[in-house]
Every structure is written in C-alpha cells, then in structure tokens.
Amino acid sequence: MVKYQSPLRIFNPRAVQITNLPAYPTKKGPPLFLLMMRINLKVALLCMCTAVFLITLSLWTKCGGIGGSSTTYASSSSSSSSSSSSAAIVSRLSGSIFPQQDNQEIHEIECHINGEYTIGCRKEGDEVYVPFSFLHRYFEIYGKITNNDGYERFEWAHSHSKVYRPKGKYDPRGVFMFFENYNVEPRDRVKCVSGTEGVPVSTQWEVQGYYYPTQIAQFGLSHYSKNLTDPEPSRKVIEDSDHKYAKWTVPIGATINRTDKHSWTHYLEFTTPESLSSAVTLKLDHVLDFVLSMHVNLKGNGSISVMLQNREKKEIFNLHYITSDVMISIQGENIYHGIGLTSGWRKITRDLVVDLQKGLALLDKPKRKLSRSKLKVIGISLHGMGAIDNLTLSSSEHMAQFYDAARWFVKHQDPTTGGWANPVRRRVALGFGDLEPGWYSAMGQGHAISVLSRAYYHSGDKQYLRAAIEGLRPFRIPSWQGGVLATFLGKYAWYEEYPTKPASFVLNGFIYSLLGLYDLKSIAPVGQAKEANLLFEQGWSSLKGMLLLYDTGSGTTYDLRHFTLGIAPNLARWDYHATHVNQLLFLATIDNDPLIKNTAERWLDYMSGKRASHN
C-alpha cells in the first residue's frame, strides 16, 4: 500500500470554520435584503463590507492558501448551518475546487539540488512536492496526463519499451523471436525497397544507401514471422492470361497479346508507342490490398506504372517500375523504382504504400503521413515493350518478400569467406578503430543464417542450406583477421556485431548470432549441423559466463566498451534493454538454467524502477 494515499475528505473544515462568522443567518431570520432595508445606512454598509470581506476571505483561502491532501473527491454534503452560506455558494459555483485539508497550506519552497542549483518546489504540511519536469530530466523518467472519461490522472513510466513474453519454446522453424512485430521497410533509415532485389536499402551509415545484411535479414525474418502470425491475406488476381483477363484499354498504335509461349501458362505481351499517353491502361478502384506482385519481363525501356489516389485530398501518385538502375527518384507526382536493366522473366513484389512513402520521403521533411486506409489503386499502365503475368494485388505477400531476402543472401555471399559484407565504413565509438568497408557482422551473419535456415526448412532447397553453412566461416576468424571472433581475456569466445579493435562485446548482436547458430544446428541435417553446434555451444558458454557483466543493477550496458576502452559505460537505452530482456526470455525457453531466467526477470524489473540492492 502507498503511504501517500490520504483519506477521503468530504467537506472543507476551514471553509466551515471561516463561515462560522456569518453576516446573516439565512434560515433563522428574515432575508438579508429585507433586513437591510430596515436598518440604517451605516449598519447596512458595514454589513455589506463584512460580507465582501468574508466572501473574499473564503475564496482567497481556498484559492491560494490551503492545500488538501486527499486523492479522492467527494461532493460535499450540503451542510445547512447558516454559517457556510457563502462557502456553499462558492462551492456550488466552483464545483471542481478541491476540498482543502485543515491547516494544510501549500506554498512555494526552493529545492536546492545537490548544492548545485535551485528549482521551485511546493510544500504542504511536512511534504515537499517536486516538479515532474525536473524529475523527468534528472532521472529520465516519463510521465503524461491521461484523461479517461473525464478522470484525469498522471501516468508515471520508468520506461516505455515493450517486452514480449514467449508463448512457448522457441522454434527455429517458427516465428523468429518476436519479429512478427517488426516492420523494417517503413523505418526512416530505409531508403527504399530495392526494385532489383526486393530488399531494403539502408541509409543508416551512408546516405546514398547500401545493402545492409542485418537489415535485409530482419526484413526477411519479419515477413517470415508475419506469415505465421498474420491472418490469411486477401488476394485479387488482376490478370493471369489464363483464367483472369483484365479489361485493358489499348490506344491506337499499341498492342496486347496473351501468348502461350510457355506450355504451362499464358502471359500478357504488350507494345506501345514512345509517348506515355499511349500506354496500355487498366482502370481500377481497389482499396486495402496494396501489395502488387507479378511476373515481369521488360524489353528496352518498357515500364509498368501504378496509379494511387489519396482518397481525401484526391492527390494522384504514379509509381513507375522501370528498366533502369536508378534505385528511387521522384519528379512531381511520379516516383520511379528501377527494376534493373537485365531482361528475362522475374517476379517482383512491391508494397505500393512503402514505395509511395519512400518516394515522398525524398521530398519531404518532416515525413508526410500516408495512411493505407486513405489510399486506393486507381489504375495500372504498361508502356514500351514487355510482358507480365500473374498480376495480383494482395494485403500481404510475406513469403515472397521473405524469399527476396533469402535469395539476396544466396546471391551476395562472398564465396571465399562466406561473409555478407557491410559495404560502409563504421566508427562505433571514439577509441575503436574504424571498421573498414567490407567488414562482417556476427549479427548479420547470424541473422542471415536464421533466414537461410528457414528458407531451407520451408523450401527444402539445398542452396539455402549451403549458404547458411558457408555463413559460419567468419565465426572462426578473429576480428583482426577479418572475421567476427573476439575473446574475452582469452577465455570466452564472442561473436562480434561490430568486430572492433579492441573488441566491443555488443550483447544483443551476440545473442542474435547465437540464435542464428541455434537455428542452423536445429534445422540442418545431423551430418551438417556439427559446426553450427560447436559454435553455438562455445558462444552459449560465453553468454552464461559473461552475461552478468552487462548488469548495472538498474539496467544494462549495451556493450563492454567501458572494459575494453576504459571509458564510461555505454548504457543501453530502454529499447535495447528491452531487447536484452526479450532475448533472454526466449533463450530461457531453450535452456532451463535459472541464470538466464532469473536474469531476464530481474532485468525486466529494472524497467519499472526496481534496482539491485546495495550493501
């Protein structure tokens, strides 16, 4: 129970006390006005002055002087002693004036903070009240006033971040941890989803954009996970040239043709003159399903465009998918995504809203908000020369997007090292040597292995398994030789998210790398799981040995740079702390060592202000 909760107070004792000196009893005698008429001027004036004084005094007292301390409000019972008439009027008038406690007066008091500076506080009785805006800065806690059904209260939050409790034992074939809650591509630091690769392009450490394996893997894993947790998507096939023919408008000089070149399917061939106005067009009026997927084979400068309309503002945007290497550009209401210069059939999957947002983001700061619910697809047009098939609008195409990521990892793995290179220079912190472009990340490797293991599990395609196993190689190579392996005082092997010199020992990235190893060792056929298993066991032992080094007694550190650089600890912000907790909660489902579980629970407690005890 809380010490500060003070008892219900139903009337204002001081108000009663004060108004016990009434000018005119209202019940026991004639009305004030009539009485006044009978007495002489001086008395009348004196009485009126007294009334003015008393009312003023009463209001003033309520207003400024005395604070109550009760936390609940009760309507004061209408006391009928004449003594409180003026107070009663005030009370009825004021309604919300808080009942004041006897002899409790609120006044300002200076709070002198650690002998350094002064803030304004309030004093009431023995209690001193400290302004929250100061506490917010001093302790970095959060608070806001909420109003539910007219009942205002202040919500104090030690942290905001979300912790996901696992629903069962972690399954390498299933949802990747809590990644069904991740939405990678809308993030600000994603420039766009590449038209050629179908995977996000990061601007986190280089503004022109680059392929960041960790992010691509998270994109893949989130779609894989959402596929398992989202409801079945709605899908509308617009044109497949087999069963579904769309009503294309073909202008003069243009042609379409549903061929049967492939034995197993038909597709739609088109040719149009150069001018855009002579495109083959299809009018649509489609809401909610904004993931476009199709097979496409463009020749020359063929292109496919989708017209979106903002239903409120009636703005129209054109998304053009063009034969080009341009990643993304915008001109007026036209947004261009290059889907590459090479010809041949391929499947593309585009989240139209993401493509629109990323295009507009090139113009706008601050970012324009575009709600899916306010958009509709009003047309598709084909231009130049090319062919399409299986043109579909869906609410989601998670597995297609997952496989875009999985294929990216197969395609972009270094055949010599097994690594997926981070093509940007990265300075983790002053004191660490820069990571030169081409560095590998244990987190990127591990995440990629999680993607590839699932792709292998889901498809049975051994190219994914091979790539996953190849991806283990950097785990054996020390950071200073281009790998991701650090050791803590020669004792504990650590897989570095950032293979810095000296080592940085980032915790969350290490745990993600362990999960990659766990996924592979669990999914790979026994004969091919050995290396993953060895690496996992080695890392698992390090995790258990070193985990408590991250525990500050009130939170966690993000890494051990304080140890390796001899500087202040790099405390994990609540987001990362919550990630640590999430990770441990999942790890606790695959190993019942109480160390993991107990640490997770204690770290969770830190998020609501609990602390380790001191001696």
Next chain:
Amino acid sequence: MVKYQSPLRIFNPRAVQITNLPAYPTKKGPPLFLLMMRINLKVALLCMCTAVFLITLSLWTKCGGIGGSSTTYASSSSSSSSSSSSAAIVSRLSGSIFPQQDNQEIHEIECHINGEYTIGCRKEGDEVYVPFSFLHRYFEIYGKITNNDGYERFEWAHSHSKVYRPKGKYDPRGVFMFFENYNVEPRDRVKCVSGTEGVPVSTQWEVQGYYYPTQIAQFGLSHYSKNLTDPEPSRKVIEDSDHKYAKWTVPIGATINRTDKHSWTHYLEFTTPESLSSAVTLKLDHVLDFVLSMHVNLKGNGSISVMLQNREKKEIFNLHYITSDVMISIQGENIYHGIGLTSGWRKITRDLVVDLQKGLALLDKPKRKLSRSKLKVIGISLHGMGAIDNLTLSSSEHMAQFYDAARWFVKHQDPTTGGWANPVRRRVALGFGDLEPGWYSAMGQGHAISVLSRAYYHSGDKQYLRAAIEGLRPFRIPSWQGGVLATFLGKYAWYEEYPTKPASFVLNGFIYSLLGLYDLKSIAPVGQAKEANLLFEQGWSSLKGMLLLYDTGSGTTYDLRHFTLGIAPNLARWDYHATHVNQLLFLATIDNDPLIKNTAERWLDYMSGKRASHN
C-alpha cells in the same frame, strides 16, 4: 541553466496589486465611506451588491477557472482597481500564504506509478508535483528542510557521503590517505580497546569480541595520520618521580616510595592494604585531556583506578585497570579493564572517554552519549602492590597508540605464513563458501604492512620492516590454498579482502592492499623492496584492467559477485562508493594515467546524480 530556478521573490505581486486598491482612496478623492454616505440607500446597496458580485467573480476566475503554466513570477505593476481591497486584508492576515500566480490552481491528481500503484500528487498548470517522500523511497535520494535565518529551503541530496580530495601526492611516510578523519575505537562494532594490547577488539562478526587485523591496522593508521594533522597535544605530567611529584594521599597501612632502582629514572612504588578504601589516592580536577598514559608494573592484584565525573549530572565513574585477563566488564559505576596477568614494566595508553563509553555500552542500548566536554578527571588511586612512572594526562597520544597497533602486528604474525589471522567464521554471501576461522585478508595484510612500513620509517626498528616483508607471503598463495590471491579469468591477479570461493573481487579492499604494497615498496630499502614492488605492479595492472567492471554508469558495485555467482550485482552503498572515489583520487596522485583520474571524477559525479549516457 535550470528551467525551474525561479528568481528570488521578495514580495507578493498579487498582494501589491491588491493593496493598491484601498477601500479608502487616500489621495485621489474622498474616502469611499464618506462618498457612500452622500448617496441614497438603494444606490448604495446596488453598488455594494455589484461589488460583492465582482469580487466574487474576480476571485473565482483567478481561483478556479483558468490554469496558467509559467513557473516564474513577475511583479505586476500596481494596478488600482478598487475590487481587491479585502484580498489585501486577507493577505496581511494570512502572512505566509504563498503568492499564487495568476490563473494557477493547485489541485490533487493521482499519479499512477508504472501501472502498479497510485500516489497523491499535485497539479498546478501544466506541472505535476510529486511528493518527495515517494521519491525518497523510489530513487533512494535524500532531502531535508533547512532553515537559515528564517529562510526555509529544501536540500536535495543524491548522496551524503564525503569525498576527500588529496592535498598533494600520496606519501607512504605521511597520512594514510584520508585516515586522519577515521575514528576507529568509538565505533559501535568495537567492543573496547584491549587493556593488554592497547588495540581495538571487534564484535563485527562475533559478539564476544576478537582481534580483527584490519580494524587494528585502521586504528593504527588513523592515529599515525592524526599525529600528523592534529595540533600538538596538550600534556600534563602528573607524576614522574623525577621532576613532578603528585600530592598522593597515603592512608594508614599504605606506603609510597619514589625509588631510584633505575639509574636513569625514578618511579613511584606503592603498597596498600586489601580494602579498596585504603588506596593511595590523588585528587584531580582535570578537564579536556583524557588520554592517560603511564609506565606500570603491577604485582599480584594491584590496580590503578581513575575517577571521572560527569560535570552536569555529577555522576561518578571509576575506570579500574586491573591485573586480569578480563577484557572489559562493568558493575554499577565501576568499569574494569584487564591489563593482563604478567608482571614487568610496560607502558599503557588509555583513552579514558573511550574506556568509559565502552563500559557503559555494556549496559546501555541505546548508547549513552558522553561528551568529552562534560567530563572531568577527579582522581586517580593506586591499590595493592605495584609501581608507576610517567603518569600523564594528554589531549592525545597518537603515536603511542599507533605503536600499540604496530607492536600487535609484530607479536601476532604467524611465523610460517606471514599472515594475521581473522579468528572468526565469515559468510560473505549465500553462494560463497564460508571463510573458516584463521582466514587471511589482503586488506588486513595490506593495512598491516602500511602500519609496519610507517613504524619502520618512524622508528628505524627493523622488526617492523621484517614483519611487513613477511606479511607479503599470502599475496602469492591462492585463496583456495589459504592465501589471498585470486585471478580474474586466469588473466588478472587480485588480492582478496575476502578470499572466497569463488572469488568475490571486492574493490576497496583490493585497493587498500595495493596501498600497503606501495607503502612497503616505497619505504623498504631498495634490496628489500623487490617483492612488494612486483606484487604492487601486478595488482596495479589488474586494477587498471578491471576497474571499469565496477562502473554501473550511475554508481559502482562493491565486488564482482554478480560475475562469479551469476546473481544480482551487489551495489556499493554511497559510503563505499565514496571510498572508491577517495581511493582513486589518491591513486591518481601516484600514477598519471588518465584512466584513474577520469574514472574518479566520473564516479564523483555519480554522487550528485549524474549518469553515464545511454545510446
């Protein structure tokens, strides 16, 4: 600068506003009352009613309706509308009522803490005020209201502990760190100062009392340090049988005799009958100097007693120093300290006030407070058979007490191991094996070496140097073999204050042990400093390597039990944290590696609420 700092306010702006509207304009026209007398009753009453209404409305608006948000107050220019005359009176009546800001209303609001429980807060404008008593519990911060010259303010303290900044480079021949501020023997966990050894007896881990080397060394080091920092003591020789003869009262049957058995000095021999009333007595009326020192040689059951009087209450206490092994006992107003059964000349040094307090502490809980300023020595008596010399009362005898400690270490060192045993079982924490009686402490060894090094430096007596060098031996013996040496992951040697299994890596004890090594390596002749130097260098490297493991970003841990036991960190309370800071500040004077200095300053900052930043 601080947002909340509100400027000093010397008057109440609203009061000014109000009081500028007198009921009786004294300058600009006839007084209100006279004016009123001239007009007719109805008009007067109408005016008064209007006034009542307007005042009420005005106050109401201020009071209840509209909230402002500024935290600073500006003196309003004195507007002179007549509506607030009575408020001025109120203001004068209420006196301490805090000036309310226009349109600022304080009312209660529930604060819901982390969704767990609710406390009562206050809301004023946009600001929410949180009760300090909650903050005290939640964040463990301190605060109290101070009142200087009638100016009340609230002192917010993140921590209370004191940090001593070194005045110069640490000198092994000088003050031991900041130990001139230590007062070991008055502590509650000191049972008494042993009559036979002249050193404190601890009850920290065993109530009957035992010799705790660490405490004895701190006793010695504090007296050594105080000797260097205290002003020259006042000393009054009472009886030396050479130049100073006291006026002893010798009853019938008793004798005294100033012999010249020693060629170089005389002393006072005494014999008395059995009964206490026939003691040889000396009346005194001595204040302020309460340290008794003398050479003494008692035969049989000879004893020496000192009579103290509480000047206020006129209570009399007798301190008896007797030929006995009894450590300390009390019967009524008689307190007994045994000074041993062996005969022969020895010097004893007794802080009479400490002896009195320790005696009374056997009776009293809570401890009776006895101020030195309220006591006086009113007599000394000699009983039985014996001899005394150089009977002196001093304000302090720091070096005598220091040498009592130094001699204790020479006398009680284990000749085989070089250790000073802790004769009690100690359970450091659940999870650690118990330390069995006889364990050594690196802190105890180091402190003893600091004492012995100084004794050697001060006296030139090689027995101290030998004991100090012997005291190094446990530093090479692993904890599990009875020594004090642990290693951190096989890499860093650590000298354990508590040689637990697994290791506990207590920081402050380790640093104290390093200082012992530093003292010896600095003071010992070059040929004999080698081992101390090697051990110091080895430990110094460990300290630098491991120091940051104790940094939580907002304080420090006391040890590394979280790492070795896999449990919650044992956070250092501010006292210990301050010790860490003090130690580093001193270490920074002997090594200019910025690691030490910067860490010390950051840790100091934690004491006023600063934190390491998060990512």
